[in-house]
Structure formats: C-alpha cells, structure tokens
Amino acid sequence: MAAPYIVTISSEKGGVGKTTLATNLAIYLKALHEDLSVTLLSFDNHFSVDQMFRLKRKETPKGDVSDLFTGASPNELIETGEYGVQFIPSCNRLSMMRRDLDDPAALARALAKSTLDGIVIIDTRPDLDIFTQNALYASDRVIVPVKDAPSMDNCRHIYDFFDAHGLSRKPLRILPCLVDGRIHFDGPFRDPYQLLKAYAINRGYRCMEGYIAKSPKVESLNTNPEGKIYPVLTHGRHTEVHVQMTHVARQIYLNSIDTDQRRLEEYLAEMVHAEQEHQSAYEKRRSNLQPGCLVCGKPLVDKEVIGPAGYFAQSSDLRVSGYLEEECFNSLVFRHFYGAKRTIEAHDPIWDLFRETAQRSYFLLQRAPHTRNFYQQKLSFYRFDDNGLEVSHKTIELQEFEKRLLSKERSDLYPLLERTLFDAQGRLGDAFLLLRKVSSDLPEEILFDQNFASFSAVMAKASTQLP
Ligand SMILES: Nc1ncnc2c1ncn2[C@@H]1O[C@H](COP(=O)(O)OP(=O)(O)O)[C@@H](O)[C@H]1O
Ligand SMILES: [Mg+2]
Structure with missing residues (x-):
C-alpha cells in the first residue's frame, strides 16, 4: 500500500x-x-x-x-x-x-x-x-x-x-x-x-x-x-x-x-540507507580489530565471536584497536600502577572494587610529557570518568621494564605497548591508548554506532586534557 x-x-x-x-x-x-x-x-x-x-x-x-x-x-x-x-x-x-x-x-x-x-x-x-x-x-x-x-x-x-x-x-x-x-x-x-x-x-x-x-x-x-x-x-x-x-x-x-x-x-x-551506513561502519570497525588479546595475544576475535574480553582499546591515531582479557588488564594495572608487591588472590575484595569502578571509567596510557628521549621514557596511566574528565593519573619509568626484560622477567606491559603505542624502534610516539570496560555478554556492543560515538567523544575530550 x-x-x-x-x-x-x-x-x-x-x-x-x-x-x-x-x-x-x-x-x-x-x-x-x-x-x-x-x-x-x-x-x-x-x-x-x-x-x-x-x-x-x-x-x-x-x-x-x-x-x-x-x-x-x-x-x-x-x-x-x-x-x-x-x-x-x-x-x-x-x-x-x-x-x-x-x-x-x-x-x-x-x-x-x-x-x-x-x-x-x-x-x-x-x-x-x-x-x-x-x-x-x-x-x-x-x-x-x-x-x-x-x-x-x-x-x-x-x-x-x-x-x-x-x-x-x-x-x-x-x-x-x-x-x-x-x-x-x-x-x-x-x-x-x-x-x-x-x-x-x-x-x-x-x-x-x-x-x-x-x-x-x-x-x-x-x-x-x-x-x-x-x-x-x-x-x-x-x-x-x-x-x-x-x-x-x-x-x-x-x-x-x-x-x-x-x-x-x-x-x-x-x-534504510542510514541503517546500511551504520552496518557498514560497524563492519569496518569489526574488521579492523586485532585478532588476539592486546596483552597476552590469546585469540579473542574471529569471524563469528568476540571474547571472552574484558576491555576494548583503541589508539588515538586509530592505527590499532582490539580487546584485552579482563585478567590481563587488571593484573597489569595492579602490578605496574597500583604497586602491588604480591600477587593478589582471586577472591581478594580489591578485585571487586576495581571491577566496579572500572565499569564507570576510561583508562588511558600515554608517554609522560617531556620524556621523548629513548633512555628516559616514562609512561602515564590515567583514569577518566564517564564524561571524559580526569580522575587520577600516575607515571612510571619504562626503563625498569627493559631491565626486567633483560633479566628475563616477563612483562605484560611490554607486549601491550609493542602492539599499540611503540614504533618500530620501541619508542613511544605521541598517540595514546584509550581503554573501556566492555560487557562480557556482548563485547562488540561498544562497536555499535551510539556506543562507539561515546567512546570517540571521550577520546576527543581526554586528548584536550592531556599535557
Ligand atoms: N474565511 C473566513 N472568513 C471569516 N472568518 C474566518 C474565516 N476563516 C476562519 N475564520 C474565523 O477566524 C478565526 C480564526 O480562525 P481559525 O481557523 O481558528 O484560525 P487559527 O487556527 O489559525 O487560529 C475564527 O473565529 C474563525 O471562525
Ligand atoms: Mg487553530
């Protein structure tokens, strides 16, 4: 009719x-x-x-x-x-x-x-x-x-x-x-x-x-x-x-x-046209994903399914996007930025606390200001709230890791940086990596138009607040 x-x-x-x-x-x-x-x-x-x-x-x-x-x-x-x-x-x-x-x-x-x-x-x-x-x-x-x-x-x-x-x-x-x-x-x-x-x-x-x-x-x-x-x-x-x-x-x-x-x-x-555009934008985002966990490399993304994944990450220069296993990211954060000396047991309430705040946070990794020199590279770790406003940040020396790497201690931060922010010489560039917790049931949800627009908006807003 x-x-x-x-x-x-x-x-x-x-x-x-x-x-x-x-x-x-x-x-x-x-x-x-x-x-x-x-x-x-x-x-x-x-x-x-x-x-x-x-x-x-x-x-x-x-x-x-x-x-x-x-x-x-x-x-x-x-x-x-x-x-x-x-x-x-x-x-x-x-x-x-x-x-x-x-x-x-x-x-x-x-x-x-x-x-x-x-x-x-x-x-x-x-x-x-x-x-x-x-x-x-x-x-x-x-x-x-x-x-x-x-x-x-x-x-x-x-x-x-x-x-x-x-x-x-x-x-x-x-x-x-x-x-x-x-x-x-x-x-x-x-x-x-x-x-x-x-x-x-x-x-x-x-x-x-x-x-x-x-x-x-x-x-x-x-x-x-x-x-x-x-x-x-x-x-x-x-x-x-x-x-x-x-x-x-x-x-x-x-x-x-x-x-x-x-x-x-x-x-x-x-x-109908707009729907097709949405669909193809989604598919493009989907096909640009790294196949494995950005920390441990374990396969997370294939043609049909994504996961089990805890976080989505994208570099601000849009070169890299992909997922991280929840465990990988959480323990990396504790080890390197929250200074946990011991391994934290799985049932420790601190995990729940972190998980809970992570739901409402964006995390960001970037070279610390004025540390362009290879031998004094520092990495800053920021937390932003849902509106893209900075909550806290912490800076660590990266050289530490090189030493650890030499002493054969396995680092989880290194592979993450290699996959995302390092250039071919192992140097941090100007880009940053933004991470967001995803729903474990539907990790791809963050790639849908509206969610992705929010993610991108926080990325834009965060970049204006970085030194
Ligand atoms: N062709 C017309 N000649 C004289 N009065 C008219 C005519 N059309 C409407 N009116 C009168 O003008 C007044 C406003 O008309 P109305 O249709 O309610 O206008 P509007 O919806 O734009 O407010 C009403 O009292 C209506 O009876
Ligand atoms: Mg009227």
Missing part, C-alpha cells in the same frame, strides 16, 4: 484560519472523492476537530494524538467521524510532553509504520514547537495561511526549519487567507490578495492558486446557539469561500496523485 500524502497547515500566527482550513479541507476532499481515505489530526490544544467530527455515543477513545509519540500505531487511534472523515482525537496535555520530545522525525516514523493511505491533514498550533516540527518533517505539502504582512514575515522560520533539516522546500506553499474583498488599493496591486501574492513572490515563496476570502458567513459557522462548528460545505455553500475551498481541495488532490515519491517513502528510503 502506498504511503499517505501528508498535508500540514502551519503558521506561527494565530487566527489566520488554519483550523478552519484544515477541517474544511478534509470535508471537501472527501466530497470530491468519496473513496479517498482522509484522516485529520490536530496538535492544537482546542478540540475543534473532535467537536466537528465525532459521531454521537462513541465509546471512550483508544487514545489521542499524544500516543503517536509514545509508540502507538496511528491505525489504532483512528476514529471514523462525520462526513466519512477519519480523525485522531485531540489532546490537551501536549504542552507537558513538549519538554521530553526532541526528535522531529518521530511522527514520520509512526506514520510510515502504519497502513494509513489517502491523505492525512495535520492542523498545528501557532508555534514552531516540536509537534509542529514533527508535522513539517513528515509533510508532502505545507500550506502556510497568511493574512497580512506580519504573518508573511513569520513564514521565514518555517523555511529555516526546512533548510536546517536538509529538507527540500518544494512542499511549502503560501495561501492568502481571510482576504477582505472590500479593500481596494490604487496602483499595481488592486487588493490585499494581489499585494500578499506579490510579497510572497518577492520573498521567493511559492503560493497555492487562489486564496480564501474573509466571509462573515464563514465566521458565524462556529458561533451558534447549538455550540457546534459547521462546515462551509454544508452551511456556507453560497459563499465564495465554498468555491475557494473546492479549488484548494482539488489542487491538493491533484498534487497527491502527481507525486512520484511521497515524503514518507522518501523518509523510509533514508532510514
């Missing part, structure tokens, strides 16, 4: 006729094409949509527009209303949710997963809040009603939103609304419509054909003793607004059958 064609009515100005246009457009589309599925929803905090379309004696609604942002499927929320128009009930708690939402693509995702088709019309608040942004992001067509020069100036923010998100400006259309036919000007622009259109064109904005006139009859349709909101189609047939609404609806319908690829389809294609 084809994705629905999404039309958003948006303007940062209130009282320009958004809700009137959105609700009537739904009815006119349905009148033009009985078989067309038309779904309406509003992010405004009044209940015009529900008032106008809800059939009497409905059981309690299954949800409302806020549920589109909490994982509900649009299909489950839809109610069939008057005139055959479907709608999703409105919600007056949106302002409370606003703080917690920051993804403008959430609605596009929800709609793309649904089996909705036909045309979806979205009414918005006079605000570029996160709900309006979500509507704009998902739209094939955005109608911006303008009634005067100030409301035209406000359009700029909508255009800026499209530019900022790399969206094509093609969906955007100005529609002069509440145009007062009694006003006439001398000069080239005879009336407010001509003038608004000229303003729009002058600013590089494209317009819908025609306009919506200001009509006392239309204004009276939501002020009556019954407290109802009547459609122009049924109660204002003799107004020019009736003809104008018909014309707008016809344009929207023709646009909808004329698009090669609808916005939601484009969005889905973007998602």
Whole structure:
C-alpha cells in the first residue's frame, strides 16, 4: 500500500484560519472523492476537530494524538467521524510532553509504520514547537495561511526549519487567507490578495492558486446557539469561500496523485540507507580489530565471536584497536600502577572494587610529557570518568621494564605497548591508548554506532586534557 500524502497547515500566527482550513479541507476532499481515505489530526490544544467530527455515543477513545509519540500505531487511534472523515482525537496535555520530545522525525516514523493511505491533514498550533516540527518533517505539502504582512514575515522560520533539516522546500506553499474583498488599493496591486501574492513572490515563496476570502458567513459557522462548528460545505455553500475551498481541495488532490515519491517513502528510503551506513561502519570497525588479546595475544576475535574480553582499546591515531582479557588488564594495572608487591588472590575484595569502578571509567596510557628521549621514557596511566574528565593519573619509568626484560622477567606491559603505542624502534610516539570496560555478554556492543560515538567523544575530550 502506498504511503499517505501528508498535508500540514502551519503558521506561527494565530487566527489566520488554519483550523478552519484544515477541517474544511478534509470535508471537501472527501466530497470530491468519496473513496479517498482522509484522516485529520490536530496538535492544537482546542478540540475543534473532535467537536466537528465525532459521531454521537462513541465509546471512550483508544487514545489521542499524544500516543503517536509514545509508540502507538496511528491505525489504532483512528476514529471514523462525520462526513466519512477519519480523525485522531485531540489532546490537551501536549504542552507537558513538549519538554521530553526532541526528535522531529518521530511522527514520520509512526506514520510510515502504519497502513494509513489517502491523505492525512495535520492542523498545528501557532508555534514552531516540536509537534509542529514533527508535522513539517513528515509533510508532502505545507500550506502556510497568511493574512497580512506580519504573518508573511513569520513564514521565514518555517523555511529555516526546512533548510536546517536538509529538507527540500518544494512542499511549502503560501495561501492568502481571510482576504477582505472590500479593500481596494490604487496602483499595481488592486487588493490585499494581489499585494500578499506579490510579497510572497518577492520573498521567493511559492503560493497555492487562489486564496480564501474573509466571509462573515464563514465566521458565524462556529458561533451558534447549538455550540457546534459547521462546515462551509454544508452551511456556507453560497459563499465564495465554498468555491475557494473546492479549488484548494482539488489542487491538493491533484498534487497527491502527481507525486512520484511521497515524503514518507522518501523518509523510509533514508532510514534504510542510514541503517546500511551504520552496518557498514560497524563492519569496518569489526574488521579492523586485532585478532588476539592486546596483552597476552590469546585469540579473542574471529569471524563469528568476540571474547571472552574484558576491555576494548583503541589508539588515538586509530592505527590499532582490539580487546584485552579482563585478567590481563587488571593484573597489569595492579602490578605496574597500583604497586602491588604480591600477587593478589582471586577472591581478594580489591578485585571487586576495581571491577566496579572500572565499569564507570576510561583508562588511558600515554608517554609522560617531556620524556621523548629513548633512555628516559616514562609512561602515564590515567583514569577518566564517564564524561571524559580526569580522575587520577600516575607515571612510571619504562626503563625498569627493559631491565626486567633483560633479566628475563616477563612483562605484560611490554607486549601491550609493542602492539599499540611503540614504533618500530620501541619508542613511544605521541598517540595514546584509550581503554573501556566492555560487557562480557556482548563485547562488540561498544562497536555499535551510539556506543562507539561515546567512546570517540571521550577520546576527543581526554586528548584536550592531556599535557
Ligand atoms: N474565511 C473566513 N472568513 C471569516 N472568518 C474566518 C474565516 N476563516 C476562519 N475564520 C474565523 O477566524 C478565526 C480564526 O480562525 P481559525 O481557523 O481558528 O484560525 P487559527 O487556527 O489559525 O487560529 C475564527 O473565529 C474563525 O471562525
Ligand atoms: Mg487553530
């Protein structure tokens, strides 16, 4: 099934006729094409949509527009209303949710997963809040009603939103609304419509054909003793607004059958592409891994599995990345940096303490400052917290190890440095090695996009704090 064609009515100005246009457009589309599925929803905090379309004696609604942002499927929320128009009930708690939402693509995702088709019309608040942004992001067509020069100036923010998100400006259309036919000007622009259109064109904005006139009859349709909101189609047939609404609806319908690829389809294609990029970035990281433990060399990484590994490490020059066994790294740290003279027994509580703090730490090895000379190489060992801020550091002489090496005492630090930071002459370069504890169940988790981005962010932040 084809994705629905999404039309958003948006303007940062209130009282320009958004809700009137959105609700009537739904009815006119349905009148033009009985078989067309038309779904309406509003992010405004009044209940015009529900008032106008809800059939009497409905059981309690299954949800409302806020549920589109909490994982509900649009299909489950839809109610069939008057005139055959479907709608999703409105919600007056949106302002409370606003703080917690920051993804403008959430609605596009929800709609793309649904089996909705036909045309979806979205009414918005006079605000570029996160709900309006979500509507704009998902739209094939955005109608911006303008009634005067100030409301035209406000359009700029909508255009800026499209530019900022790399969206094509093609969906955007100005529609002069509440145009007062009694006003006439001398000069080239005879009336407010001509003038608004000229303003729009002058600013590089494209317009819908025609306009919506200001009509006392239309204004009276939501002020009556019954407290109802009547459609122009049924109660204002003799107004020019009736003809104008018909014309707008016809344009929207023709646009909808004329698009090669609808916005939601484009969005889905973007998602698939992004997913492929993630996958290939992951695979690249995976294939760059050293096969063995960076300390003892024991095989840890093969085609299928990684582990058992305790730590992930990458050099800041990105030449080396791989895993270390937990034991290897822990005992290396104790031996060389925490100065443990004796071997620590497996059940010693100090291990647990270290393991526990390691979960929340990044470790870093780098040549100590001002020790470029081969014979006085020193190595610094840092601990950073989760936010990449230094917690502690300690520096040791590396020559010690050479002596030990000569005296045939086996060192575990040497092979680690050889595999990561030493150059061909056994000298420490400028790069550092950053290490992070990994989950024993899924050591490759750290290579996933978001986790790896955090690791890289700490790497960048740590490097700014090193001497
Ligand atoms: N074509 C029109 N002629 C006269 N009054 C209109 C027209 N369209 C809307 N109105 C009136 O203008 C006011 C604001 O309209 P509304 O659709 O609620 O605007 P918005 O949603 O932009 O705030 C309402 O009182 C409405 O009845
Ligand atoms: Mg409104």
